[in-house]
Amino acid sequence: MRQAVEDEGNALVVASDTAGPEAVAGPPGRRAGPRGAADLAIKLAGVLAVLVVLELCSRFGLLPRRWFPPVSEMYAELFRLAAQQPLWVEVGRTLRAWAVGIGLATLLAVPAGVALGSSAVAYRMSRIVIEFCRPIPSVALIPLAVLVYGTGLEMKVFLIAFATFWPLLFQTVYGVQDVDPVARDTARAYGLGAAARFWVITIPSAAPYIATGLRIASSIGLVLAVTSELVGGATGLGRAIVVAQSAGQITLMYALIITTGLLGWALNAVFAAVERKALRWHPAQRQEVAR
């Protein structure tokens, strides 16, 4: 992924260099106008088609109605739930663990990544330990987490922090290692000491990588939050899904599943928007603007 981002970046840098001698690229524009509207219409048509097909399959018995209620009923249930407090309490519980877990992982992974990225020796020393820990599927740690932390918030936070630590760590390491030597030489030639170079050069260079790490961590964190509730029995959306299922409230179960999907989508959209705004100087973002 890091590679992809970088390659796109380089391609763009080359392209802009060969542009006319004194041409000035305009300020990045917003995607809008008739093309944007048409694009949106096509996307919405796709969503609508899927919903209609699902609805008809259920209504005409192509799918067993008992297990696959019509989509319209699921959404009706969802809207009914959204008007009431209990759903939001569950969403809050899930999100709280998500936020604390990712926050904790960030606090640990970013400094660790900076340390490993800055020191070749530290990186080589920790390499095997990291390669051993990283592939452990976080869900395999649920029994351990339940044993140590019980079935509350702490257990969820531990699992989320463990799972999201790795992408954040690696993105930070890559980001710190990928500082352009010319940029670093420039800062040195202009008399910036090591500490100044860290803040002026290293951190901004690594920021796009860390932002990507956060976006990845955001979706992994949500998966772990819901999983730990489903399997570990902590309260939250995952647990609500299990309860609905065992009570035979299939429509409610679907409405809750849709809620988790919407949550993941919304979180990703928020992170992508923040990335776009804060890092609009980065080649990957510039290209998106130019598209």
Place this chain on the structure above:
Amino acid sequence: MLEVSRLRKVYGADPQAAPAIEEVSFEVADREFLCILGSSGCGKSTLLKCLSGLIPASSGEIRLNGEPVTGPPEDMAFVFQDYSRSLLPWMTVAGNVSFPLRYKGLSKREAQAATDEALDAVSLAGMHKRFPWQLSGGMQQRVAIARALAYRPKILLMDEPFASLDAQTRSGLEDLLLDIWRRFEVTVLFITHDIDEAVYLADRVLVLEAPAKVGLDVTVPLPRPRDQLTTKALPEFAELRGRLFSAIQGAPVAR
């Protein structure tokens, strides 16, 4: 005055390894425009990095106004060939020009004034809030030159600054540089592999032979102010260019 005496550079720990710079000695007078000419791989960039204190020399000495150079000196500014990487993409044009100034101890207001003046000198007034990547190559290199100017150096080191620009942009920037050199009263040490560029710009041209030793040291007697058309049409220009050309041709080619 910059004095380089018996400078030698060998990369790595092995003293028997082939040197990047065999042995170089020369002096640059204050406000002189010196071009160092050499084919690629002859050690030009290594030399400049040693002079700027970015990398340590293996032996020999570099003195700037009598002080030995052990790290990047305050009186020295550097313009890199690769402007798109030397300019920081997350900073605006003004940010790129001014960030070294704050670390040099200038107040915010002083830094701003210096930035305005420098951008003005390279005809980029009003471009403060642009980002480097929104500008053409020539404009980006002008931003890098503005950054060097705002730093108020006594000596300006330039490592093939115009090598990746098209011919038209390049001759425009050569004239801009001559103008700046005169107005800001700086010493310029300019590295290039382009013979015409060296003769057109310099007071004096050093030819480097691989592995970086001074092969030829010639004074350029062409009158100033110079002009792309008339200066380059002078018989002295052709004569000098011929001499330098055969000197470079005769120089052993780098591996």
